[in-house]
Amino acid sequence: MINIEDLNKIQSPDKTATYIPILHKDLAELVLEEGDKHGFKIRNTDYSIAKEGNIMRGIFAFIGDDPAMDMQVGILNSYDKSKKVTIGLGSQVFICQNGMVSADYTMKRKHTGSVEDDIKYMIREGMKNLYDEYRRNIQVRNKLFEIGVSKSKYAELIGRMFIEENIITPTQLGIVKREFKESKLFPEPTAWSMYNHVTQALKFGHPANYIEQHIGLHKFMLEHFE
Structure with missing residues (x-):
């Protein structure tokens, strides 16, 4: 199982005039820190890597107020320019950790220009909307x-x-x-x-x-x- 410290051991590429890397660990820590600011308690995290660490997917489950579902934030990052930095909001079924992610609250950003500031903004805005998206997913679940x-x-x-x-x-x-x-x-x-x-x-x-x-x-x- 991969933890957040393992992410820090993955060699990141150098910054260039056209590419600004976002470290896997930094992205994960931003989600955890912003969640803490909103009073969200983490239940579990799950990290997965591919292509020798060049691609990282992180899933964060924050404890919700429905006994069967938690709030969820998903992140995607790459060191090989194959994927934009992506933040996805949704929910997670507690008993099996199955996820729900809506396109309405999924944000992407290329590794260029002001990406570092933009990612911080994306995560802040995501956390502001996380609970509302979570409640919408509960309504979807009840209907289905x-x-x-x-x-x-x-x-x-x-x-x-x-x-x-x-x-x-x-x-x-x-x-x-x-x-x-x-x-x-x-x-x-x-x-x-x-x-x-x-x-x-x-x-x-x-x-x-x-x-x-x-x-x-x-x-x-x-x-x-x-």
């Missing part, structure tokens, strides 16, 4: 929990996520199928169960794709069940 989904409808929508929308990969498709058949946490034939079957599968994706895949899923579910 009340919507039944037949086996044929489930198969149709998962197929569209895979073939049309590219939200899930072939490997993740197999995990969704297994969750549909065997999930003990979400056995009910509801839209909320389907959501969590997919987010369980998304845990096995590339760190660089975590936020975008979750945004794609959230958007897809709202479009088909609102």
Whole structure:
């Protein structure tokens, strides 16, 4: 398991006229510090790296006031210019740490110019909006929990996520199928169960794709069940 000190051991690139690196550890600490300023208590953190540390994904769960869900902040950073600095707000299902991320509160910034100041601003603004986004996600959960989904409808929508929308990969498709058949946490034939079957599968994706895949899923579910 990777911790925040491990992030500091990853060699960062040099600053150039056209590229300003944001250190993985600095980005993570900004989220934790801003969360503390707002009185948010951290429940857990999860860091993942790829491409020999050039890509880092961080997930921060802050304790919420709903017994089944926490507030969540996701971050993405790269040292190889492949990904913009990304901040995504949402929530996390407590029992399984499945995430919800909305495009409405996802911010991105290239590693150029005033990126250091802009990232601080993005995180400050994100934390101001985190609780409201969390409460919206709870409303989405409550609605999806009340919507039944037949086996044929489930198969149709998962197929569209895979073939049309590219939200899930072939490997993740197999995990969704297994969750549909065997999930003990979400056995009910509801839209909320389907959501969590997919987010369980998304845990096995590339760190660089975590936020975008979750945004794609959230958007897809709202479009088909609102």
